[in-house]
Structures are given as structure tokens and as C-alpha cells.
Amino acid sequence: MNTNRNENRFFLDIHAIQILPPSNVNRDDTGSPKTAVYGGVIRARVSSQSWKRAMRTYFLDEMGKDMGVRTVHVTKYVADFIMEKDPSISEEKAFKMAENILKLAGLSLTKGDTKALFFIGSKQAENLAEAAISGEKDKDKLSRMLSSEPAIDIALFGRMVADSKTLNEDASAQVAHAISTHGVQTEFDYYNAVDDLRPEDQSGAAMLGNIEFNSSTLYRYANVAVHNLMDQLGDKEKAIDTAKLFIEAFANSMPTGKSNTFANQTLPQLLMVNIRQDRPVSLVTAFENPVKAKGGNAEPSIVRLLEEEKKVEKFARKPVCSLIVTMDDDISLPEWAEEEGSLYDLLDEFGKRAEELL
Numbered sequence: 055m056n057t058n059r060n061e062n063r064f065f066l067d068i069h070a071i072q073i074l075p076p077s078n079v080n081r082d083d084t085g086s087p088k089t090a091v092y093g094g095v096i097r098a099r100v101s102s103q104s105w106k107r108a109m110r111t112y113f114l115d116e117m118g119k120d121m122g123v124r125t126v127h128v129t130k131y132v133a134d135f136i137m138e139k140d141p142s143i144s145e146e147k148a149f150k151m152a153e154n155i156l157k158l159a160g161l162s163l164t165k166g167d168t169k170a171l172f173f174i175g176s177k178q179a180e181n182l183a184e185a186a187i188s189g190e191k192d193k194d195k196l197s198r199m200l201s202s203e204p205a206i207d208i209a210l211f212g213r214m215v216a217d218s219k220t221l222n223e224d225a226s227a228q229v230a231h232a233i234s235t236h237g238v239q240t241e242f243d244y245y246n247a248v249d250d251l252r253p254e255d256q257s258g259a260a261m262l263g264n265i266e267f268n269s270s271t272l273y274r275y276a277n278v279a280v281h282n283l284m285d286q287l288g289d290k291e292k293a294i295d296t297a298k299l300f301i302e303a304f305a306n307s308m309p310t311g312k313s314n315t316f317a318n319q320t321l322p323q324l325l326m327v328n329i330r331q332d333r334p335v336s337l338v339t340a341f342e343n344p345v346k347a348k349g350g351n352a353e354p355s356i357v358r359l360l361e362e363e364k365k366v367e368k369f370a371r372k373p374v375c376s377l378i379v380t381m382d383d384d385i386s387l388p389e390w391a392e393e394e395g396s397l398y399d400l401l402d403e404f405g406k407r408a409e410e411l412l
Contacts (some may be wrong), residue, residue: 055286057124057263061280062281062412063238063281063331063332064279064280064281064329064331064408064411064412065277065278065279065280065329065330065331065332065333065334066277066279066280066300066301066327066328066329066330067275067276067326067327067328067329067330067334067335067336067373068274068275068276068277068278068300068301068325068326068327068328069273069275069324069325069327069328069337069359070272070273070274070304070305070322070324070325070326071235071271071272071273071274071322071323071324071349071352071355071356072092072232072269072271072272072273072274072320072321072322072323072360073268073271073272073316073320073350073352074098074269074272074318075156075269075316075320076241076243076267076268076269076316076318077265077267077268077269077311077312077313077316078265078268078311078312078315078319079100079104079309079310079311079313079318079319080099080100080101080104080309080311080313080318081266081310081311081312085100085265085266086203086240086266087102087240087266087267087268088101089240090231090233092233092338092341092342093341093342093343093344094234095237095344096237096238096239097233097234097236097237097238097270097344098233098234098238098268098269098272099231099232099233099234100231100232100309102229102230102231103229104309104311105209105229105232105274105307105309107228107309108303108308108309108310109229109300109303109304109307110122110207110211110226111307112302112306112307113206113207113299113303115303116299116303117206117299117397120175120177120205120206121175121176121205121206121207122174122175122176122204122205122207122208123173123174123176123179123232124171124172124173124177124208125171125172125174126167126168126169126170126171126172127147127166127167128156128161128167128168128172128174129152129153129156129163129166129167130149130152130166130180131152131174131179132147132152132155132156132174132179132182132183132186133148133149133151133152134148135179135180135182135183136148136151136152136183136186138183139180139183139187140183140187140238143187145185149166149294151186151187152166152182152183152186153163153166154186155186155190155196156182156200157183157275158191158196159182159193159196159197159199159200160193160196160197160200160217160218160220161200161215161217161218161235162217162218163165163223169216169217169305170379171222171387172213172215173207173208173211173213174200174208175203175204175205175208176205177203177205178199178200178201178202178203178204180412181199181203182196182199184262185199192228196205196218197218197221200221201220201221201223201290204223204286204287204293205236206287206299207295208223208284209223209226209283210225210226210227210278210283210296210300211225211227211229211285212225212226214222223286224282224286225282226278226279226282226283226286227276227277227278227279227283227300227378228276228277228278228334229275229276230275230276230336230338231311232272232273232275232298233272233273233338233341234270234271234272234273234347234351235271235272235273235340235341235344235345235351235355236271236341236344236346236347236351236355237344238268238269238270238271239268240266240267240268241266241267241268242264242265242266242267242353243264243265243266243267244262244263245262245263245264246259246260246261246262246263247259247260247261247267248260251325265312265315267312267316271323271345271350271351271352271355272412273287273337273338273340273341273355273359274304274322275336275337275338276300276304277334278297278300279334280293280294280297280405280408280412281412283296283297284412288353290412292343293412294408294409294412295407297404297406297408298404299400301325301327301397301400301401301404302397302401304325305321305322305325305397306321306397308320318408321381322378322381323352323378323381324356324359324378324379324380324381324382324385325378325379325397325400326359326360326363326376326377326378326391327376327377327378327382327400327404328363328373328375328376328377329369329373329374329375329377329408329411330371330373330374330405331371331374331411332346332370332371333370335366335370337362337363337366338356339362339366339387340358340359340361341355345358351398352382353382353385356380356382360387360388360391363376364388364390372390373401374407374411375392375395375407376390376392377392377400377403377404378391378392378393378394378399378400379389379393379394379395379399379400380393381385
């Protein structure tokens, strides 16, 4: 992300307070819910990779195209486009054509596969398929095809290629690990399953096990350098629409870990979108001292978050605007907050502000 000072900068900060009931949406290699120590206590944690995956899935469900694919089987992906454009080409020949064109573009392949997952956009793959069919041999031109017209998720989340730095794509978005605003303890669910066809003279369970879980009130944060996004996508309206979709996906997506077991399908209690022209600012510092509420943690977490927004103005400039949606009508919002009736009202207002500022 480029944060060099210039008058055309446009940063989008997204903050959310969200309750998760007993759940295990993101687990480590032992099956335990991920955690982190912050402020001297153990917090629930959901990794940024986990939530970005959920957001990319939301993008795909909403758009259906113009999305990236992360795969080692990139040759087959391009070969499928070749056969789609020219059905007379056999699968074997299309695979060889795709392999040759990708190597000319700068990718290192072994039996058609990359060493690591490669992020490629549908438009990039389509352009390379057309180049393969036409017999294009210009390496620089082919390399540009693999770098230009990135899919929106590639522009947002970036692409790193160790073997060819020219194919790298800087991310215009940053997503933080979500952490609980309070300390947590991991709990254990002991379960058993009965064999439905068990003989009547037998007793006991057919299967026993344990599932670890916790419950939490999360602080979630992400940002987008919308001016960088516009440069990457090459179109103002597309950049605004992508930023709006990013906000929507941030609010509505949910990692799927153990979701069938816990049905933890919640939405944010509060969503705050700040438009800034100086730099992105996380408000996680509001929770370095963990919330210790007698009742629920959501309301005091929201109060802490809004208080921290004003505190950071001792260092950062005041946001151009702060758009807020909250589920709790009893919470008194500060005068600087612009309350929106729904997420979709917020998206409309954000679109209007973006049109004026970009």
C-alpha cells in the first residue's frame, strides 16, 4: 500500500464490533480456536487470512466473474479458456499451448504447475488464451498481460511471486486479525453419537469426542487505499463499486469453520466507516486494557471504540466523515458520527462521498 503524502489520497477505514456465540470459526493445527495475547490477557482471534477467504467467497457469490483464482494448476485454468475460445483445439494441445505462453510470460512451471499457489484473474487468463491462439511470442507483452487488468480481489489483496518480481501486485487493502475486546477461556464440548442400528442388547455410544470453542465480542478492522485501487483498476466507478463491495463483504461475510456445529451466523453490532485523507488508523488500542463488563461486552466495547476515535485525533487528522450503522438504538452516538439507517444506506452515502473526493 502506497501512503506517500499527496492531495489525492483517499483511505477507507472499516471498524466493527461483532458478537460470536460459542464457536470455532478459525482453528489452529490442534483444532483449538486461535488466540492471541494482547494487553496481558488471552484473546479470541480470527486470522486475517480466514476472513479474507470469506470475503473473496462473498465477492464471487455477488459478482460471479472478474474474480481471481488462487491455484497451482494455472496451466489447466488457461487451457480451459483456450478450448472455450476454440473448441477445435484438443485438451492435450491446449494444455501445451497454455504452458508455453505462461512460461514466456515469466512463470516457472513444473509439469504445468507452479511451485506455490498463483493468483490469476479471469481476464488475465482470457488475454493469455487469446495470445496463445494467435501465436504471440513477445515476452514483455505477455508479462504485461499477466500483470494488467487485475481481478478485484488481486488488486485488493495483492499477489507475490517469488520467482518473478515483475508479476507482483501491491495490495490496496489491509485486513487485521480480529481479536476479542476482552479475555477469553477455551471450553470443551464433549459429544457422543449413537448407532441408529445398534442391537437392543448393546449399550453405549458408537463415537466419542471433544470440540473446543469459545465465545467473544470481536473488534474487526480493515482499510483500503481507494486511490491506489483506482490506479490498479484504471477506472473511477469500478474502484468505488469495488470499495462498496469490500465494505458489504466485510460486514456480511463469516468464516465457515465448524459453522454446521455452532451455526454462529451473526452480524456486526456496529459498523463504522471512516474516510481519511492522511493515513489509515486502527482503533484496536481502545481494547489494550480488556473490557470487563458485568453484563454483555458489546455495548461497552462500542463506547470504547467511539471514545478512541476522538483520542487518536491528537496524532491523526480528523476523518472527512464517519458513517455508522448500529443495531442498538439506545447507544448515544457522538455528534461527529453520521448515523445511517442500514448498511445499504451507508453504502449509498459512501458512494456519494467517494464521487466527490476521487
